[in-house]
Amino acid sequence: MSLADKAEALFLEGYNCSQAVFGAIAPELGLDVDTAMKIASSLGGGMGRLREVCGAVSGMFMAAGLSNGYATPEKGRVKAEHYALIRELAEEFRARHGSIVCREILGTGAEIGGNPEARTAEYYARRPCLRCIRDAAEIYEKKLMKK
DSSP states (O other), rough: HHHHHHHHHHHHTTTTHHHHHHHGGGGGOOOHHHHHHHHHGGHHHHHHTSSOOOHHHHHHHHHHHHHHOSSSOOOOHHHHHHHHHHHHHHHHHHHSSSSSSSSHOTTTTOOOOSSSOOOOOOHHHHHHHHHHHHHHHHHHHHOOOOO
């Protein structure tokens, strides 16, 4: 099963967009699912429904940090190379969706705050979230998973 398929299945179970992407990838990198889901739980809806950076993108970035990040105080090449990787992932996502910002991807009427909507057939039909989740997982898999 591809990471995109795993991420889609998690989203359809009710996990948020960030959890779906990070939760699909993190176990492949040695992080348990419960911990991954807790880490990513705040980033759905563009960070707590603030509609900022898309949660799927945040999940992809966290996975990139887990697999390719650094854990020491960096000031030079290592940090620069990692940030370049993050920009590359962002550009690939932006090329597919026009933005990495949740409210821009959702378009007009993207509510900031409030309660999450019920996951109905109509919800899935009118929102691009499932495509975003699949694409973020696919971009990560294509660029960073060792085949």
